[in-house]
Structures are given as C-alpha cells and as structure tokens.
Amino acid sequence: MTATTATTVTPVLRVAPATPAEAAAHFRASLAFHADVSDVAAALAAGGDPGFAVLDCRSTESWDQGHIPGAIHLPTALIPEQAAELLDKAVPVVTYCWGPGCNGATRAALALAELGYRVKEMLGGFEYWVREGFEFETWQGRERRAPDPLTAPVEGDCGC
Known part of the structure; x- marks a missing residue:
C-alpha cells in the first residue's frame, strides 16, 4: 500500500473519509436498517420461528412470477389499510x-x-435471492436456479 501525499487528490479522496468513530456509527446504523439475502435465507432455512416476517411489497403479477417461500404479499400501496x-x-x-x-x-x-413496525430492508431483493440460488415459489410451484458465481461462492460460504 502506498501513502497518498498531500498534493495528490483523487476523486475518491476529494471528500475526506469519515473518522473511524463516525464510520463505525454509520455502518452500525446501516446494519440496523438492512438485512442480507444470505442471512435471511439462513434464518428461514434453520427451521422454527426466525423472529421476523418477510414481506414482498410488489404487485400481484410480480408475486406470481416468483417470491420467497413463506413471504407475506402486501403491495406497498396497500400497507396503510x-x-x-x-x-x-x-x-x-x-x-x-x-x-x-x-x-x-x-x-x-x-x-x-410510520405505522409503528420495526423493519429492515433486504438488500438485493428478489433478484439476488434468485441469483444466489435460493428456492422461490411461482404460481406453478417451487423453483431454484444455479447460483450466479458473481453473487455467491461456488463452494463454501463468502466469509463475510
């Protein structure tokens, strides 16, 4: 690794990085708001009550095209009612x-x-659920596709 001199300003460093304390607070907060596809899948696959509900907020046509098994279907526009x-x-x-x-x-x-629910957003959505090779349901039944090696390891786990 090379040191950056005071006269070198790259687009990456045009705005200085946050302090370590600021960065830790930001990333800790991010984890409070987001869930990873693999973590959701692992919790659901473990059996029993995962401690959370999964909500698919897409249209009925999208739901029929494919959804996470066990998810609740509730399009965003219908959430308040x-x-x-x-x-x-x-x-x-x-x-x-x-x-x-x-x-x-x-x-x-x-x-x-806004209605008082504790909530997280699943990063990657349905696309990454399918791309990582997890089983999904359609109106025709359950399916699974081979994992995309650009989104999931071919062998073992990602290590993160």
Whole structure:
C-alpha cells in the first residue's frame, strides 16, 4: 500500500473519509436498517420461528412470477389499510422488492415504520435471492436456479 501525499487528490479522496468513530456509527446504523439475502435465507432455512416476517411489497403479477417461500404479499400501496390484518407489530418485518435498482422495499419499509413496525430492508431483493440460488415459489410451484458465481461462492460460504 502506498501513502497518498498531500498534493495528490483523487476523486475518491476529494471528500475526506469519515473518522473511524463516525464510520463505525454509520455502518452500525446501516446494519440496523438492512438485512442480507444470505442471512435471511439462513434464518428461514434453520427451521422454527426466525423472529421476523418477510414481506414482498410488489404487485400481484410480480408475486406470481416468483417470491420467497413463506413471504407475506402486501403491495406497498396497500400497507396503510392492510398491514394490521397481516402483520404483528411485535414481530420485526423484512421487506423486499425486485432488486438493488428498485426502491420499492425502501418505500414499504418507510410505510411500515410510520405505522409503528420495526423493519429492515433486504438488500438485493428478489433478484439476488434468485441469483444466489435460493428456492422461490411461482404460481406453478417451487423453483431454484444455479447460483450466479458473481453473487455467491461456488463452494463454501463468502466469509463475510
């Protein structure tokens, strides 16, 4: 590793990095708001009560195309009127939408938080659930695709 001199200003360092304490606070907070696809899958696969509910906030057509087994289907627009019928405020909720290019899970998480639910957003959404090789359901039954080696290790675990 080479040291950066005071006269070298790269686009990366144009804005100075946060202090270690600021960075720790930021990343700790990020973990309070986000869940990883692999962690959600592992918790669901362990059997029993994972301690959270999984909520798919997409349309019915999207849900039918594929969803996480055991997820609750509640499109974002319907959260204010139907959340109380489907979700227990004592149970944290993990929201997901299509993928990292979609902010639907963020909007659903906001709607739930505003109603008093504890909530996390699943990073990567349904796209990364499928890309990492986890089983999903469609209106035709259960499916699983081979893991994409760019998103999941071919052997073992990722180590993170």
